[in-house]
Amino acid sequence: MANTADFKNGLCIIYNNDLFTIVEFQHVKPGKGGAFVRTKLKNLKTGKVIDNTFNSGVKIDLANIERRSYQFLYKDDMGYNFMHNETFEQISIPENMIEIPGLLKEGIQIYIAFDANTETPLTCELPPFIELKVTYTEHGLKGDTASSTALKKATLETGLEIKVPLFINAGETIKVDTRNLSYSERVRK
Numbered sequence: 446m447a448n449t450a451d452f453k454n455g456l457c458i459i460y461n462n463d464l465f466t467i468v469e470f471q472h473v474k475p476g477k478g479g480a481f482v483r484t485k486l487k488n489l490k491t492g493k494v495i496d497n498t499f500n501s502g503v504k505i506d507l508a509n510i511e512r513r514s515y516q517f518l519y520k521d522d523m524g525y526n527f528m529h530n531e532t533f534e535q536i537s538i539p540e541n542m543i544e545i546p547g548l549l550k551e552g553i554q555i556y557i558a559f560d561a562n563t564e565t566p567l568t569c570e571l572p573p574f575i576e577l578k579v580t581y582t583e584h585g586l587k588g589d590t591a592s593s594t595a596l597k598k599a600t601l602e603t604g605l606e607i608k609v610p611l612f613i614n615a616g617e618t619i620k621v622d623t624r625n626l627s628y629s630e631r632v633r634k
Contacts, residue, residue: 447507449482449499457489457508457558460497464489464508464560464567472501489558489567492541509561512570517553525549525569527557536566543569547605548623550577571623576632577601578618582609596628 447458452470459465465486474480480501487494499505515527515536524537525546538557540546548571549555556570582599596608601621609628613619620629 446504448502448504450502451505452482452484457510458486459506459508460486464510465495466568468494510567511559511561512556513559515555515557517549517551517555519551520546520549527555530554538566538569542566544571545605545623545626547603548575548577548621548626550575550603573623574620574629575623576618576620577603577605579609579613579615582613582615584614 449472452467454467454469456467457464458467465488467484468487469485471483472480473483482499482501484497484499485494486497514530516530518526518528518535520526524539525543526535526537528535536557543549553575554572557566558568558570559566578601579599580602583597595611597611597613598606599609599613599619600606601619607621607626607628609619613628613631618632618634620632621627622629
């Protein structure tokens with residue numbers, strides 16, 4: 446058991462007999478009346494995000510969630526296949542559990558959250574940045590810019606398309622921010 450003072454982003458709770466993770470929260474102390482906590486909760490089974498308000502000090506049940514490190518192996522008609530880094534146990538995850546499956550490339554390390562009571566996989570968490578090779582992009586020409594932040598489309602080795610700065614060319618490796626699917630920096634080797 447915990448209460449609203451224990452809230453933090455990423456905390457997994459049991460609410461309405463379902464598993465939720467706290468995406469965002471804000472403690473509010475109005476001038477009149479009691480304090481409360483405004484939250485955004487993400488359902489770990491459906492992925493749906495809901496807004497909810499808890500009165501300050503309310504008791505909540507914590508979910509027993511375990512995060513385990515896995516390596517992405519391959520995709521087949523059963524789903525995305527991962528291998529546990531220590532036990533070498535393999536598991537198949539359906540595509541809807543992965544936020545941006547187009548970022549997965551062979552060998553990448555991810556975390557899978559499991560309900561420790563039922564050993565059910567709940568979510569697949571990508572690292573914040575992934576290094577991917579640009580396989581195709583148009584050439585950017587000097588003078589094509591109306592501002593200093595001119596972007597062009599680039600196709601990555603996984604087939605995903607993102608916007609990159611004009612100076613990025615095919616064959617280069619870039620870092621992609623998985624949280625907002627944007628270019629972060631060029632990787633120098």
